[in-house]
Amino acid sequence: MPAETEPQERLWMAFPVEGYSLGDSAEDAHEARSTWAAVANAAAEFEPVTVVVDPRSTSFAKKYLSTDIDLVEAPLNDAWMRDIGPTFVVDDNGRLGGVDWIFNGWGQQDWAEWDKDAKIGSQVIDLAEARPVATSLVNEGGGINVDGQGTVLVTESVQLDPYRNPDLTRADIEAELHRTIGASKVIWLPRGLTRDAMTYGTKGHVDIVATIPSPGVLLVHSQQNPKHPDFSVTRDLTALLADSTDANGNRWQIREIPAPETLFDAEGPVDYSYINHVVVNSGVIACAFNDPADDAAKEILAESYPGRSIVTIDARPLFARGGGIHCITQQQPVARTP
Template identity: 35%
Template sequence: MPPAPRPGTPGAAPDGTPTAAPDGTPTGTPGARRFPAEWEKHLRTVMSWPASAAVWGEDLPAVRRDVATLARAVAAREPVVLMARPEHRDAARNACGPAVEVLPIAVDDLWARDTVPVFVEEGGKVKGVDFNFNGWGAKQRHGSDAKVARTVLAEYGVERIETRLVAEGGSFETDGQGTLLVTESSVVNDNRNPGMNRDQVEAELRKALGVTKVIWLAGVRGEDITDAHVDCLARFVAPGVVLLDQAFPGTPADVWSRSADQARAVLKNATDATGRTLRVVELQQPDPDRITGRGDAFVSSYMNFYIGGKGVYLPAFGDARADDRAQQIMKQYFPGREIVPVRIDAIAGGGGGIHCATHDIPALG
């Protein structure tokens, strides 16, 4: 594979089209709303301490151990704030160690990616879009998590951007240059946005996030609690470069592999907000006979990684060859960051991953 391009942090041209200078420095209209890429500078990472025994049952202690392991790994390289119910604060602090700041905020579960606001930059400030979390289309009751977005914004004095859309942070993937990847199944869905068609949803996404190009992938409806978030399917690793999930060879075709096939066809014929043709790099899942985790909801996609300021955190599933291949691909695209494999079998067994459990707050400058 040829050398990967260096991620940039461009702005927008006078006509609203994001651009960047050849050296990667931002150009364009000052003050325009922009959805930063995850590889840009972070102020902190936000996580949540799972509280719901009704959801996790006897697996809750193992899930908490995974959350603590992940929090410690990220906190070794950038500030981490862990939201925990007041009555769980001491236990969370003991599990995660002194490098993790524990913030007493009522939460239900660990999915900070979906409950924390989606942050944008505008007018020299960071602002947060509250996407009205409703438990992934009311599939679960999340009374406390529904209030997390407002609480986080108030805690850090960040301006709240209102939108009529119901969505989750895991639904969105951006290159920081105005391009948005999103699965239609997770937002153009009556369990979140009844009566809205795709054009109406796209118009609201452009307004709320400041994006200028939306690339729609079909996704999968009704097969998992998220209705197939994009962050388990396709991820930007640089402007113009998308990693795409690929099933392990010989695995019988199913709704997920067909979703990846559909996404591949769309992405290979798509251009981004700058007019650039996308390069698609497929990243194969591990051998299902070699992974250490199990369960009907187990997510074995490497796509659910998190790009931190100094590290890239991706799951290690126990298939040594596949795990190493994923790490080597990440090294090509993030040569200045440490590649940190993390075992998350309990989290993955609940249908999520590292990206689902983390949420970055961007820093300006």
């Protein structure tokens, strides 16, 4: 699996369909569609974007999305392409492949439906003309983060979740990550952020905790207010990462990105995170929260991705629905034609 900073052929997304992401009111639906579309339209300024659209939502998608964006129709339960779509890989001959993870609603959660979303991975693989990489591992793209050199970050609360992979050991999962995405070093974090373990969460995806902007460098979410439960969580996670090495045996250069000053919303402690951005060709589409910390976070991202334009989008509507910008996108790397 290449690093997300490698050249990309296109970005894949899905468009929200009726359900909890659209909400119960016209205002909620407009907010969701507008935010998904803002990310797609921003990314389309940097590279081709393809959006999977449920036939019930095609008319809305055409209204909200730029005409430069390609639309393909397929039945959907939801719109979190990072998790329902494939993870793209490239083999030693430069051929594009797609890992078709088993998707079961983030561990069979009672609020989730996934009969349609579980088929999206194979459909996107076909549309991308990639070679399918089959697996029996229940996993989501938001549950892994790689450096393109063999290192992968995961969380015990996701890959070892008894409602995802009840019969697999840590060694089993490491072997399958090696076979499917070429991981030679798996770094296990015990959990994710507090809100992500609550309703509409993923049970601990790593992509709001830490990411690898370049080999040997980690960007890590840091909650700096003791009033938030992630104050201790992020300190423990950062200490664990500081004591680890990458696949090349090197210790990490860790750059902490302070969490927004906003601590709570109507549902409890927020997991607002600047870590949950997506890298595109020559750019980064990043989260903003109308928060005093937004500008400092943007500066850290600019320093971590030199030469790339940093475009920020208000991600609060995404996080209210259980994810962020990285969660609704999936990059397809450039591959050589055999």
